[in-house]
Amino acid sequence: MRSLEKYLITPSKEHFDDKSVLTPIDLDTTSLSFWDIFLMTPDIDYRKNVPFFEIENDSNIKRIVPFIPTHVKLTELMTITMDSVITDKRYNLSDLDTVMQNTFGNQEVSAFYDYRESQHAVRVLIDIDTSSSGKELKKILLKTTDAFDKVKNTASDSLYLYIYFSALRSLY
Secondary structure, three states, X not given: OOOHHHOOOOOOHHHHHOOOOEEEOOOOOOOOOHHHHHHHOOOOOOOOOEEEEEEEEOOEEEEEOOEOOOOXXXXXXXXXXXXXXXXXXXXXXXXXXXXXXXXXXXOOOOHHHHHOOOOOEEEEEEOOOOOOOHHHHHHXXXXXXXXXXXXXXXXXXXXXXXXXXXXXXXXX
C-alpha cells in the first residue's frame, strides 16, 4: 500500500506568506458557506487560492489547510458531522475526546488500525451541512483540533492531523 503522507504537502511558512497560494479565511466574519469553502479545497496538492484557517484557542494559533479525500478510502477516516462522530459506529459529538483517545491514543492495536495506513496519521473527515456558516465550521474545527491535541499530548508526539472536507451527507 502506498504511503499517502508523501503526497500530502505540509505548507511551509512561505506558503502561508504567499497569499496567491494560500488564502486566509476568517471563519468568524466570512459570508462563505461550507459548500463555498469545500469547492475551494484541493484534493492533495496546492494550487492558487487554497483556503486556510487560523483559529485561536487558549492563546494557541492553529493553521488548518483542508483537503478533499480523493486519494483516501472513506473507511480510513474518522467522520465528524454537526452532531456525531463516526468510526466503527456512530457516537455523539460530545464524546469526541473519548472516541479520538480510544481510536488513536491507545498504544494497543485497535480495530481502527486495520485500515489506517500510518500509525502516525490521524485522518478526520468534516462532513457538515453545505449551508453551515464559517462560525459553525470553526466550532467543529476547534473541537476536532482540541481533541487531537489531547491525544497527541498523552499518546504520541509524532501524530499528525489531516483534515478533509466532504459534503456527501448533506447532498444525499
